[in-house]
Amino acid sequence: MPVTAVTLARAQFGFTIAFHIIFPAMSIGLASYLAVLEGAWLATKRPVFLAVYRYWLTIFAVVFGIGVVSGLVMSYEFGTNWAGFAFRAGPVVGPLMGYEVLTAFFLESGFLGVMLFGMKRVGPRLHFVATLLVALGTLTSAFWILAVNSWMQTPQGYTIVEGRFFPADWSRIIFNPSFPFRLAHMVLAAYLSVAFVVGAVGAWHLLREPRNECARLMASMALWMACIVAPVQMLVGDAHGINTLKHQPAKIAALEGDWTARPGQPLILFGMPNMRTETTDYAVEIPHLGALVLTHTWSGSIAGLKSFPRDERPFSPVVFWAFRVMVGLGILMTLLGLTSLLLRWRKTLYSARWLHHLLVAMGPAGLIALLCGWTVTEVGRQPYTVYGLLRTADSVSPIAAPGVAVSLASFGIVYAIVFGAAVVFLFRLMAVRPTLETPGPAKTKPHRSAGITPGPAQQQAGSSNPAEATDDDRNL
Numbered sequence: 001m002p003v004t005a006v007t008l009a010r011a012q013f014g015f016t017i018a019f020h021i022i023f024p025a026m027s028i029g030l031a032s033y034l035a036v037l038e039g040a041w042l043a044t045k046r047p048v049f050l051a052v053y054r055y056w057l058t059i060f061a062v063v064f065g066i067g068v069v070s071g072l073v074m075s076y077e078f079g080t081n082w083a084g085f086a087f088r089a090g091p092v093v094g095p096l097m098g099y100e101v102l103t104a105f106f107l108e109s110g111f112l113g114v115m116l117f118g119m120k121r122v123g124p125r126l127h128f129v130a131t132l133l134v135a136l137g138t139l140t141s142a143f144w145i146l147a148v149n150s151w152m153q154t155p156q157g158y159t160i161v162e163g164r165f166f167p168a169d170w171s172r173i174i175f176n177p178s179f180p181f182r183l184a185h186m187v188l189a190a191y192l193s194v195a196f197v198v199g200a201v202g203a204w205h206l207l208r209e210p211r212n213e214c215a216r217l218m219a220s221m222a223l224w225m226a227c228i229v230a231p232v233q234m235l236v237g238d239a240h241g242i243n244t245l246k247h248q249p250a251k252i253a254a255l256e257g258d259w260t261a262r263p264g265q266p267l268i269l270f271g272m273p274n275m276r277t278e279t280t281d282y283a284v285e286i287p288h289l290g291a292l293v294l295t296h297t298w299s300g301s302i303a304g305l306k307s308f309p310r311d312e313r314p315f316s317p318v319v320f321w322a323f324r325v326m327v328g329l330g331i332l333m334t335l336l337g338l339t340s341l342l343l344r345w346r347k348t349l350y351s352a353r354w355l356h357h358l359l360v361a362m363g364p365a366g367l368i369a370l371l372c373g374w375t376v377t378e379v380g381r382q383p384y385t386v387y388g389l390l391r392t393a394d395s396v397s398p399i400a401a402p403g404v405a406v407s408l409a410s411f412g413i414v415y416a417i418v419f420g421a422a423v424v425f426l427f428r429l430m431a432v433r434p435t436l437e438t439p440g441p442a443k444t445k446p447h448r449s450a451g452i453t454p455g456p457a458q459q460q461a462g463s464s465n466p467a468e469a470t471d472d473d474r475n476l
Contacts, residue, residue, distance in 0.1 A: 006396050008404040009081040010413060016074055019419055020368055022375055023067030027108075028187065029194025029434055030060040031135035033221075034115075038128050043474065048213050051436045055200070057273060059429050061116060064108070066422050073411075074242055085385050085395035092158055092165045092173060093148055100144035107137030110283060127416035133419065139187065150179040153377070154247045154385050163384070168249045181240035182377075188233045192333060193366030195225035198361025203356035206421070214434035216350055219359065223349070226337030234330060238293070245294055245302060248387060251380035253305045253322040256315040257283070260304040265290035270324070273316035278306055280320075312356055314380045320377070329365045336362060 034053055041049035055320075073282055075097070078086045091117075113120060114130035122130070157172030158165045164210045202218025209215065245252045255320035257280040267289035271280040305313050334359065343349040362376075381387055385395045 003247060003401065005399055005401040006393055007406050008401055008408055009396050009399075010392065012081060012404065012408045013077055014071065014375075015408070015415075016077065017374070017412065018371055018379075019415055020067065020070035020074055021370065023063050023070060024141065024145075025186075025190040025193050025367070025370055026063045026197070027060065027067050028190035029192075030056060030063060031108075031131075031138040031197065032061060032191065033194060035128075035131045035135040036221075038124075040133050042128055047436050048217055052214050052217055052434065055432075055434045059426060061112065062422070062426060062429065064112065066419070068105075068109075071183060072284045080273060080407070081397050081399065082385075082395055083397040085390065088163060088390055088395070089152075089165050089386055092151065092167050095167070096144055096151075096174070100148075102139055103125060104137045104141035104144060107140065111137070114223065125180075142182065142187055142190070146183045147174045149175075149346045149377075150182045151176050152453045153381060154178040155386050155389060158390075165389075178240075178243055179238065181243050183214040184236050185233070185240050185373070188229055188236060189366065189370045191225060192233060193231055193370050195222045195229070196333065196359075196364075196366040198222045199226070199358045203471070205434060206350065207353065207356050207360070209433070210350060212434065213436065214369075218295075218434070219356070220349065222359075226333055227341055230334040230336070230337050236328070236335065237260035237327075242296075248301050250305065250312060250382065251314055251319070251376075252294065253303060253307070254316040254319040254380055256294075256302070256375055257316060257320045258290070259402050259435035261301040261302050261307070264288040264299045265293075265294065265301045267293060271320075273320050274357070275313070309334065312383060314382045315476055319376050319380045322372040322375040326369045326376065329369040329372075332362065333365055333369075346436060348389050369400050 034056060039050050040046070064221070089302040111130040111133045112126065115134055118129050151173055154177040154198065156176050157167065157169040159168045160166070177371075198218050199222025202215045202220075202222060205212050205215035206219060241252065254273075256265075257271055257273045258265065259280065264287060265289045266285035268280055269284045269286060270363070271283035273280045278396060278426050286299055288304070291297055294300065294302055307315065340349060340355070343352055343355060383392050384393050386392060
């Protein structure tokens with residue numbers, strides 16, 4: 001691909017969104033996880049739930065702050081690099097982004113303070129309400145952002161006046177054809193990503209202290225999430241793929257590596273799509289499987305990339321391999337979750353060190369799959385910003401390539417320093433040994449605030465002797 005202002009602007013936006021999307025996704029998953037932990041603590045009065053809540057609340061606050069900062073950068077890019085898009089699509093996109101700030105961000109930032117500092121001031125039950133509202137805020141944020149992006153993928157409910165998009169029906173704009181599938185797919189991806197991060201942290205500490213009650217709870221809850229949500233995510237992904245085939249057939253052809261329609265469309269497992277020769281080199285195929293997956297019939301077929309003009313084809317090699325990495329990791333996460341059920345039945349979940357090593361290695365799997373999914377979504381929409389209506393070349397700002405290149409290089413240096421330090425800090429927080437006396441912003445004395453009387457295990461929770469930790473596998 002030639003190095004032009006358009007490709008550099010795309011690279012910069014892709015670079016910044018890749019950093020950004022990790023942290024909102026973790027915020028979505030962690031907020032709901034914290035709500036479950038605090039609710040379980042109030043229901044069962046078990047101090048281990050509050051201890052794990054305190055442990056992850058500090059991490060959540062850092063993740064939330066990084067997400068806010070990285071999101072602000074992207075909003076400025078609409079004015080610097082994508083003025084054409086902002087001018088033409090702003091009347092539709094702008095209000096939706098504004099609703100996200102007025103509802104989700106205010107809800108999150110307002111009640112985050114109560115989560116961090118309000119346990120002793122408002123009491124456990126009102127504090128739980130604040131946690132629920134923060135979790136609701138993260139989901140509301142996902143709602144509005146996915147509404148914007150989904151409209152760009154499957155636009156409807158607009159009118160065009162002098163080359164600009166204006167809203168004609170807000171309900172059709174928000175609830176566009178791909179929105180329900182993309183929202184469900186994204187939220188489940190956030191939950192899975194956080195589950196494997198939490199599971200990796202729990203497994204890391206189990207390898208060092210096998211009887212650590214907090215680490216056991218982290219690993220156990222993460223594996224429950226994996227064995228339940230990962231298969232559901234695969235079903236949602238299948239429905240999302242069928243919806244995409246209906247509304248964005250070129251994207252499906254690109255991610256499948258198909259150039260022509262063939263009865264009983266094969267599924268290309270591996271290969272290298274060649275945009276010049278219009279073939280997929282070194283293809284390894286399974287006959288009829290593509291038809292079964294995409295059309296749910298034995299002899300079905302889909303339109304190949306040759307059915308579309310050359311200047312309307314997504315860059316297939318990137319989409320093809322990003323999709324396969326995403327699906328491959330999804331299969332591994334599902335298998336790991338199902339394997340944990342067998343180990344629970346055998347009562348070896350906490351003694352299978354090979355599982356703990358594997359869970360640590362799989363820690364970033366959900367986030368990598370998430371990034372690959374966004375790559376498929378955004379690169380697969382090319383060469384349009386608003387699919388079929390507004391081309392990317394018409395959306396860029398009138399800035400020469402050297403100016404965008406300097407900006408991209410500057411962003412790379414700043415992001416490497418700032419976000420590198422933030423990630424190191426997060427790893428240091430995760431490396432802290434979790435105990436029933438884990439300090440944190442919401443730390444309180446449970447036996448005074450909720451009528452909980454600490455038992456012998458809780459009285460000695462600060463001990464470094466792992467043999468003194470409670471070993472109650474049934475409750476985990």
